[in-house]
Amino acid sequence: MSIKGITVLLVLTFFTRWSGSAQDIEFTGTAKPEVVIGETFTLTYTMNAQGQQFKGPAINNFNLLSGPNTSTTSSIRSVNGRTSMSIIYTFVYLIQAVKEGTFEIPKASVTVDHKVYQSNSLTIKVVRNSGGGQSQNQPQVQNSYPPSGGSRQNPGSVQAGSNDVFLKAFISNASPLQGEGIVITYKIYTKVPIQQITINKISSFPGFWSQSLSKENEKFTQYNQTIDGQQYVVADIRKIALFPLKSGKLIVDPLEVQCVAQIKRQSKQKTGDPFFDDFFNDPFFNNSMASVEKSLKSNPVIINVRPLPTNDKPSDFSGAVGVFSFKTELDKTRLNANEPLNLKCTVTGEGNIQLIDKMNVTFPPDFDSYDPKVTSDIKTTANGISGSQTFEYLVIPRKPGKFSIKPITFSYYDLTKKKYISLASPEYSIEVDKGNGEQSVVTYSGQAKEDIKYIGSDIHFIKNQPMQLHLTGSLFFGSLPFYLLILIPLLLFILLVAYWKQQVARHSNATLMRNKKATKVAKRRLKKAHDSLKANKEEVFYEDISQALWGYLSDKFSIPLSELSMDSVSEALINKNVREEIIDQFKSTLNNTEFARFAPGEKSMMMEKIYNEALNVISNNERELR
Amino acid sequence: MKKFFVIFSFSLLTVNLFAMDYPLTITKANKAYTDGLYTNALELYRQVLKDGYESADLYYNIGNVYYKMNDFTSAILFYERAKKLNPGNEDIEYNLKVANSKIADKIEPIPDMFYRRWYASLTRQFSVDAWAKAGIIGFALTLVLVAFYVISRILFIRKLGFWLGIILFFLSVFCFLFAYQNFRNLRNQTEAIIFAPTVTIKSSPDDKSIDLFVLHEGTKVQLLDQIGIWFEIKIANGSIGWLPSSSLERI
Numbered sequence: 001m002s003i004k005g006i007t008v009l010l011v012l013t014f015f016t017r018w019s020g021s022a023q024d025i026e027f028t029g030t031a032k033p034e035v036v037i038g039e040t041f042t043l044t045y046t047m048n049a050q051g052q053q054f055k056g057p058a059i060n061n062f063n064l065l066s067g068p069n070t071s072t073t074s075s076i077r078s079v080n081g082r083t084s085m086s087i088i089y090t091f092v093y094l095i096q097a098v099k100e101g102t103f104e105i106p107k108a109s110v111t112v113d114h115k116v117y118q119s120n121s122l123t124i125k126v127v128r129n130s131g132g133g134q135s136q137n138q139p140q141v142q143n144s145y146p147p148s149g150g151s152r153q154n155p156g157s158v159q160a161g162s163n164d165v166f167l168k169a170f171i172s173n174a175s176p177l178q179g180e181g182i183v184i185t186y187k188i189y190t191k192v193p194i195q196q197i198t199i200n201k202i203s204s205f206p207g208f209w210s211q212s213l214s215k216e217n218e219k220f221t222q223y224n225q226t227i228d229g230q231q232y233v234v235a236d237i238r239k240i241a242l243f244p245l246k247s248g249k250l251i252v253d254p255l256e257v258q259c260v261a262q263i264k265r266q267s268k269q270k271t272g273d274p275f276f277d278d279f280f281n282d283p284f285f286n287n288s289m290a291s292v293e294k295s296l297k298s299n300p301v302i303i304n305v306r307p308l309p310t311n312d313k314p315s316d317f318s319g320a321v322g323v324f325s326f327k328t329e330l331d332k333t334r335l336n337a338n339e340p341l342n343l344k345c346t347v348t349g350e351g352n353i354q355l356i357d358k359m360n361v362t363f364p365p366d367f368d369s370y371d372p373k374v375t376s377d378i379k380t381t382a383n384g385i386s387g388s389q390t391f392e393y394l395v396i397p398r399k400p401g402k403f404s405i406k407p408i409t410f411s412y413y414d415l416t417k418k419k420y421i422s423l424a425s426p427e428y429s430i431e432v433d434k435g436n437g438e439q440s441v442v443t444y445s446g447q448a449k450e451d452i453k454y455i456g457s458d459i460h461f462i463k464n465q466p467m468q469l470h471l472t473g474s475l476f477f478g479s480l481p482f483y484l485l486i487l488i489p490l491l492l493f494i495l496l497v498a499y500w501k502q503q504v505a506r507h508s509n510a511t512l513m514r515n516k517k518a519t520k521v522a523k524r525r526l527k528k529a530h531d532s533l534k535a536n537k538e539e540v541f542y543e544d545i546s547q548a549l550w551g552y553l554s555d556k557f558s559i560p561l562s563e564l565s566m567d568s569v570s571e572a573l574i575n576k577n578v579r580e581e582i583i584d585q586f587k588s589t590l591n592n593t594e595f596a597r598f599a600p601g602e603k604s605m606m607m608e609k610i611y612n613e614a615l616n617v618i619s620n621n622e623r624e625l626r
Numbered sequence: 627m628k629k630f631f632v633i634f635s636f637s638l639l640t641v642n643l644f645a646m647d648y649p650l651t652i653t654k655a656n657k658a659y660t661d662g663l664y665t666n667a668l669e670l671y672r673q674v675l676k677d678g679y680e681s682a683d684l685y686y687n688i689g690n691v692y693y694k695m696n697d698f699t700s701a702i703l704f705y706e707r708a709k710k711l712n713p714g715n716e717d718i719e720y721n722l723k724v725a726n727s728k729i730a731d732k733i734e735p736i737p738d739m740f741y742r743r744w745y746a747s748l749t750r751q752f753s754v755d756a757w758a759k760a761g762i763i764g765f766a767l768t769l770v771l772v773a774f775y776v777i778s779r780i781l782f783i784r785k786l787g788f789w790l791g792i793i794l795f796f797l798s799v800f801c802f803l804f805a806y807q808n809f810r811n812l813r814n815q816t817e818a819i820i821f822a823p824t825v826t827i828k829s830s831p832d833d834k835s836i837d838l839f840v841l842h843e844g845t846k847v848q849l850l851d852q853i854g855i856w857f858e859i860k861i862a863n864g865s866i867g868w869l870p871s872s873s874l875e876r877i
């Protein structure tokens with residue numbers, strides 16, 4: 001607003017001080033006298049003073065769509081060069097004609113300064129659609145009112161067409177990633193002054209988590225914008241941060257807004273005064289305005305949400321998208337059993353932070369843990385949402401010992417780096433001391449032992465040691481080596497036994513031969529001894545007798561000569577099952593032989609006796625064995 | 627004689643010689659499994675299978691991979707195959723039990739007569755080859771003891787050789803019997819796993835015959851007879867019916 005304008009306003013305000021109260025109070029109702037069935041039209045009550053307790057008429061034959069909507073207009077009036085300022089109160093009903101006929105709308109009343117004023121009653125004729133019916137959206141020009149003192153107008157418009165006021169939705173990013181925050185802004189574009197913007201229908205955001213960024217009752221920021229050579233006043237009426245929860249095409253329904261637009265009529269008031277003419281022909285003053293109720297609808301918005309990449313997606317990813325930092329804090333690492341322990345996890349950053357609803361914390365199974373206390377500190381700014389989400393865990397270790405809390409991980413998709421990022425806390429080791437121990441007894445009274453708690457179940461691990469592979473279907477059983485391993489030992493065994501048998505057979509043959517020859521050999525030796533006897537060779541005779549006896553024993557009973565002696569002979573013979581009689585005979589003969597050698601006396605007689613004795617014992621034995 | 631021994635020892639070694647190229651593949655596959663790359667592990671294990679090698683451990687590992695990929699039916703099939711090659715292994719038994727707890731059908735098996743149960747559990751204590759090797763060792767020892775009996779002059783050793791020889795001889799005969807029993811189980815694929823998600827068991831090998839009951843994938847069945855594409859099957863609770871061969875995979 002120019003300096004000139006401000007000055008004028010100040011001056012005008014000064015004037016109106018005294019002229020406002022001098023006015024007569026007028027309370028009038030206006031409506032179209034003739035309407036078509038189904039047509040929506042306005043019923044307006046205006047009053048040029050501040051009123052209270054407005055009592056509207058009973059609207060019986062019409063369909064009341066909305067109202068009364070109250071608005072105040074401060075108005076500046078110029079009559080014959082005199083200016084005055086007044087307040088105009090407007091009560092607007094939006095009603096629809098439903099049946100044919102002529103109907104009367106009764107009087108409305110209002111209280112001003114403890115005085116009740118009544119409006120005029122109205123007669124409205126409802127006719128059938130005769131083809132000339134007006135479209136509902138066309139502005140309905142009502143009784144003229146003094147020029148508005150509202151915001152500055154854009155010149156050149158005659159009627160409030162669809163181009164004069166419209167609503168548009170803008171999104172900051174039409175193809176965000178799933179979970180990436182976008183901002184939807186609804187802007188109202190107008191060439192005419194508007195009032196009373198009421199939101200009829202808030203857009204629904206299916207598939208989104210939404211957070212309004214504009215505060216309630218906040219003033220709209222206004223600025224000018226030129227579109228196709230036309231200047232518009234633009235106001236951001238709503239700003240919402242959206243976080244897509246799923247991927248694909250998502251549609252945001254339009255926002256519906258109702259507002260009252262002030263539409264300029266082409267009527268000029270000439271004052272004749274060149275200064276005032278110039279001044280009031282300025283569009284600021286020189287328009288007669290009409291209030292028009294207008295429904296505005298924004299364009300529906302299609303948002304194409306891209307899914308998050310699936311490769312390298314961490315297993316603990318739970319949908320956080322943005323730029324975050326992660327911090328954990330443990331209040332103590334050494335404590336007594338049954339004392340509380342606090343673990344605080346904080347995620348700070350920008351993104352869909354409120355959707356982070358849990359942390360991957362695993363406490364040792366012997367700890368009593370409670371659901372975390374979640375506190376969020378969220379700041380909404382015009383560009384989105386940032387802040388922090390804090391999870392406070394309270395755990396109570398019940399048993400003393402050394403425990404560890406595994407690293408707590410937090411994964412998110414980083415929008416600036418365009419990849420998944422996993423953050424992890426350090427591993428905390430906690431030493432739980434026994435404490436005074438009394439409390440423990442109280443909490444677990446009665447039962448000192450606990451069953452093993454199975455926390456999870458899984459299959460056993462793979463066999464990791466080198467494995468013995470074999471050809472499919474090939475088995476040792478039934479294979480050639482199998483049969484060979486049976487047959488070869490058997491063969492070896494048979495060979496061994498056969499060889500052994502052979503050896504034994506050969507050996508036994510030798511003894512048999514000796515056995516058979518024993519008598520012959522003995523006889524030969526005895527014959528030799530007999531020869532020596534004849535020749536009276538004493539030494540040779542005894543030698544021969546001795547050899548004949550011992551040789552015979554050895555050969556006959558398969559006893560090696562080395563094993564035979566005077567002492568052992570009887571034993572050896574007993575073993576060979578020789579009768580005792582014969583053994584004694586042998587022994588005495590052998591003794592006599594040894595004795596006779598050195599005995600004094602008749603030599604030839606003794607030799608003759610010994611010879612006969614030896615011959616006897618051998619032949620006796622032969623007879624015995626037969 | 628010498629030449630014969632060379633051929634013999636070679637034929638014993640060949641079984642293992644050809645498998646020597648595979649430790650690397652197996653190691654790689656095991657590593658992939660440990661790292662959680664189950665698809666890669668499966669591919670490597672199956673490569674070894676495709677090249678014509680097998681072992682109980684290999685089947686067991688493949689079963690584990692399938693389990694981890696949540697394909698419990700295939701896991702059961704491979705555990706069963708592993709169990710056939712190495713019937714007494716605890717890990718295989720345990721994992722098979724876990725995998726069986728994940729499938730839809732729960733069948734109460736009818737208990738066998740105690741002696742059959744004992745015989746079966748004794749037979750399954752070891753694999754075919756383990757029994758066969760035990761039998762061979764027993765037989766060789768029998769021969770040694772008999773040799774003692776034959777050769778020794780000492781009465782005690784002769785007696786010992788005789789009695790121990792007789793005992794060992796019977797033991798080795800039993801070993802061979804068990805080996806044969808397992809061998810027959812292994813060769814005759816008389817068991818199968820159902821692979822169709824849901825299959826209706828019919829009263830006769832004919833689509834139009836009466837529906838008897840419904841089985842789901844992962845259930846083990848015994849194959850009794852085959853007519854065309856139809857198998858007569860028996861489930862653990864003794865029920866018998868017919869189903870098309872396409873819904874089965876033999877163990």
